[in-house]
Amino acid sequence: MMTKRGLLLSTVFVMLVILSACGSGNGNKPQAGNANSQQAEKQVTITFWHHYSTASPEEKTLTEKLIPEFEKQNPGIKVNAVAFPWDELHKKLQISGSGGEVPDVARLDIIWVPELQDSDLLVPLDEEFSDFNTVAQGLLAGPLSTAKVGDHYYGVPLNTNTKVLFWNKDMLQKSGVNQAPATMDEFFSAITAVKAQFPKGWGYGEPALQGWNVLPWIWSNGGDILSPDYTTADGYLNSQQTIDIISKLRTAYAAGEISGFKPGDVSVTEGHAQGSYAMMAEGPWSVAQFNTQFPDYKANMALFPAGSAGSVQVLGGEDLGVLSKDKKEESWKFVKFMVSESSQVEMGKIGQIPVNLAAMSNEEVQKIDYYPIFLEQLKTAKARPPVKSWPQIDNVLGDTMTRIFLTDKDVKAELDAAVVQINKLLQD
Structure with a gap:
């Protein structure tokens, strides 16, 4: 039979165990902090070079709507978007082929793809990413063909157009x-x-x-x-x-x-x-x-x-190419986001003809009254x-x-x- 003194010692022992457990719990907080630090250290910034005109409806939609939404959906990735005039961007990409600065993702005029592929700047997306075919099946076949060089795809279409x-x-x-x-x-x-x-x-x-x-x-x-x-x-x-x-x-x-x-x-x-x-x-x-x-x-x-x-x-039109050597996965996530239905609809509202099949059928895009004449002209448009x-x-x-x-x-x-x-x- 337990004496009062034994009961008291037993109670003290249990309290010490509980306090010890609580102490261990508190001691884990720095570890949680370390996990947050590790997560912070995993924060990745990808650079996106494009040639949307500064302060244009396209650039405003990119910087004020699309990129914030992408970063919200992908809290570990930041996007640094840098605008250049069309010809200047082309020159910078050419210099990149000679050992210059390289962006992670770039908006490419469709006529640049064979040249940049020949310079070994572009990642073959169908070889690198297992879900490429799934993404490609949701895009217009004609614009998609502009990103194919030889047997591989070195980009995906971002938008299509003609005059x-x-x-x-x-x-x-x-x-x-x-x-x-x-x-x-x-x-x-x-x-x-x-x-x-x-x-x-x-x-x-x-x-x-x-x-x-x-x-x-x-x-x-x-x-x-x-x-x-x-x-x-x-x-x-x-x-x-x-x-x-x-x-x-x-x-x-x-x-x-x-x-x-x-x-x-x-x-x-x-x-x-x-x-x-x-x-x-x-x-x-x-x-x-x-x-x-x-x-x-x-x-x-x-x-x-x-x-x-x-x-x-x-x-006409532009393709998105991945040039990154060490941030390929993050870059591919951004590319997929930019050709997703929601992104394509947002750009479609301001004159960028979508290449996403679902976006083409979206009721907001269908309401744009000037698209039909361009879609008709696209039937006989030829690529350079x-x-x-x-x-x-x-x-x-x-x-x-x-x-x-x-x-x-x-x-x-x-x-x-x-x-x-x-x-x-x-x-x-």
Whole structure:
């Protein structure tokens, strides 16, 4: 039988055990702190280089909505988004191939993918990530193909686009043209009529003379830049179809019917809304710009004027590529988030045509009344040649067109000279 003294000692012993246990619990708190410290140490920052224009609706949506939401869903990952002008980003990525700074993820013009893959900068996503096929199945097949080089995918599409003909209804009607020109013959007649009615204006505004700008004219007229196997420009860039349409455009420029590509010219999109240019060929981002900067201007859109080969526009868009060597998983999570339905819907609202199939069917995207004309034009849009030297070829093309438009040099001779330069680039 336990005495009072024994009972007291037993009670004290139990209390000591309890206190000891409590003490051990308190002693674990620093360990919990260590776990938090370890979690903090695992905080990863990935760098995302892009070329959304600073303070544009796209950039604001990226930085104010999408990235905060991604970081909320992935508390261990931060995203440092850095904006560059389109051409500067391309140059920085080229330098990266020579040992320069490399971002973890980059928004790539689709024409850069073969070049950057050749420089061994891009991660082959289908080899690296087991769920790539699942992600790819939810994306539009055409845009997805722009990220494929050889047998592997080095990116996923972020958005797709093309251009349509914007026409200023007031300027055309005052010039005796009651609807958008459906054919090239109607187009050239219309810009002549506009110039007669608006001596200080222009029938058509073109902001540049590179492939993005001149290829639709060449393709629609039955010409081309390279052979179908991309091995030569001879017989294509200097074909009669190409010579004919470039000659017509130069004549229109000399008559003051086309402008916009020289330094100091009226900016094309702003000039179109303000009555300087009766027509222009631009993408869905222009509608967002009109809504923001010129809310009183109602944009009118039509298919690009058809030539002998139909209405053929250029396929545009951007891919997301992973360049990271040590943060691949975190980078891939961000890429997947950016092509998810919710992200694509947010970007879709401001003029970035989605590539996510579910987003295309989303009721908020379906409400966007100007998308149908672009989707129709996309049916006949063509991609620029998927060759690694395309950026250099594009420079040759731009320089050649500038000489043709700004001088009286022979068109065929200039195109023949360009063929020699381009073929050399194809062989390098």
